[in-house]
Amino acid sequence: MESGRCGGTGELEEISRHPCYNEEAHRYFARMHLPVAPACNIQCRYCNRKFDCVNESRPGVVSEVLTPEQAAQKAVGVAAQLMQLSVVGIAGPGDPLANADRTFETFRKVRSRVPDVSLCLSTNGLTLMEHLDDIEELGIRHVTITINAIDPDIGSDIYSWVYDSGIRYEGREAAELLISRQLAGLKALCERGVLCKVNSVLIPGVNDTHLPAVSRTVKSLGAAIHNVTPLIVAPGSPYEQEGRRAPRPKELHALQEICGGEGMKIMRHCRQCRADAIGLLGQDRSADFTWEKIEQAPPLNPEAREQLQASLEEKVRQRMNRRRDRESRPSDDTQASRVMTTVAVASRGAGKVNLHFGHAQEFMIYESDGEVLKFIGIRKVQSYCHGRADCNGDKEETLREICSILKDCQVLLCSGIGDHPRKTLQCCGITPLVRKGDAEALILESAKYSNYFQNTPISKG
Structure with missing residues (x-):
């Protein structure tokens, strides 16, 4: 079997509407997580059970745990109103396969009532081998496995315990059991043609130098994509008590570059979503879909959904083609001198610059020389203002934090910005440009200007 398979024609069709597997699709297609799985069978040292935390870290937080019937009702109501909903997944708040009956009952109900959505499962992989037939029978085509280590000695610093078949394992023994099950499950799923994404939490001082080996291993077993995410330390967790820190953006980017350097497809647009998230990545609308709104939802209209999604899929294809065209262009003599x-x-999504600086809770980071454009990743921030259009507040601490997070950026594109944050960013070497429109075109334009000024000699006369 060919490893690192993502990229074939059939596979591209399967990810064309999946916002997590396809960087371009996440601008247009929405996903929905159904929180039906409260129990977990492992204890990660960055997790705190009081916060209903899934093995993937703080994203496990949910507002309420649903029954399978409630989950199916909500899926129908959301699909009827959110026409770009293309994926329904179960990711927690515990481990879905530690709650296998609830998980698969939910999937069966969703499959019968909203047949046009793709089903997606996230798991720590401990009991994956027991459920291969269920996954295949239900047509679950996308499975994410969180694999933080392939070395039990390193894993013993990540997992406090593993609970399997009535026995609690600790230390190296626990890690060895979990890792062996994860790798066996990944291999078996890939052999059955299921598209697998591997998530790995980057933990400075624990697995930072080890994750390239994880990436090589999962690629050899057939994983389609590797998602290296920054550690989020849950309040009250062992890691918080030990004083563990989250990785800095440059550390995350450097490791992603190493993991992707050997041909592995790397996910860079992950938002580390909650287990009850709804909407586009980075634009959680779960609060918009109350039970009152679900009950008032219009009937599901499969024809209208397919018409809209087909048009969105065409936009995704066009963006992918433009990116391939840019990447395949031969270099010219001046490229070496470009910076x-x-x-x-x-951005609010759809590939546009359409968000005020003060309202941003994240920034998409790109590198460009005016010809080539490369997506680097997502950086989350605390929004500078809450509701005020001019954002000329006195939130100096928040503004300093944003400047620190973006300190390696030369340009910031937004739809608006107040005078005070504008001047502060400029003092930090970041040029804010107020623009609206297609993000890629504006990035290339701003990079061309940056190259011009950096390569144009200053006149002496």
Whole structure:
């Protein structure tokens, strides 16, 4: 079997509407997580059970745990109103396969009532081998496995315990059991043609130098994509008590570059979503879909859904083709003299610069020399203002934190910005540009100007 399979024609069709597997699709297609799985069979040292935390870290937080019937009702109501909903997944708040009956009952109900959505499962992989037939029978085509280590000695620093078949394992023994099950499950799923994404939490001082080996191993077993995410330390967790820190953006980017350097497809647009998230990545709308709104939802209209999604899929294909065209262009003699400009983009989605600086809770980071464009990743921030259009507040601490997070960026694109944050960013070497429109075109334009000024000699006369 060919390893690192993502990229074939059939596979591209399967990810064309999946926002997590396809960087371009996440601008247009929405996903929905159904929180039906409260129990977990492992204890990660970055997790705190009081916060209903899934093995993938803080994303496990949910507002309420649903029954399978409630989950199916909510899926129908959301699909009827959110026409770009293309994926329904179960990711917690515990481990879905530690709650296998609830998980698979939910999937069966969703499959019968909203047949046009793709089903997606996230798991720590401990009991994956027991459920291969269920996954195949239900047509679950996308499975994410969180694999933080392939060395039990390193794993013993990540997992406090593993509970399997009535026995609690600790230390190296626990890690060895979990890792062996994860790798066996990944291999078996890939052999059955299921598209697998591997998530790995980057933990500085624990597995930071080890994750390239994890990436090589999962690629050899057939994983389609590797998602290296930054550690989020849950309040009250062992890691918080030990004083563990989250990785810095440059550390995450450097490791992603290493893991992707040997041909592994790397996910860079992950938002580390909650287990009850709804909407586009980075734009959680779960609060919009109350039970009152679900009950008032219009009947499901499969024809209208397919018409809209087909048009969105065409936009995804066009963006992918443009990116391939840019990447395949032969280099010219001046390329060596071009300087890569790092650009931060404030966006509500759809590939547009359409968000005010003060309202941004994340920035999309790109590098470009005016010809080539490369997506680097997502950087989350605390929004500078809450509701005020001019954002000329006195939130100096928040503004300093944003400047620190974006300190390697030369340009920031947004739809608006107040005078005070504008001046502060400029003092930090970041040029805010107020623009609206297609993000890629604006990034290339700003990078060309940056290259021009950096390569134009200053006149002496």
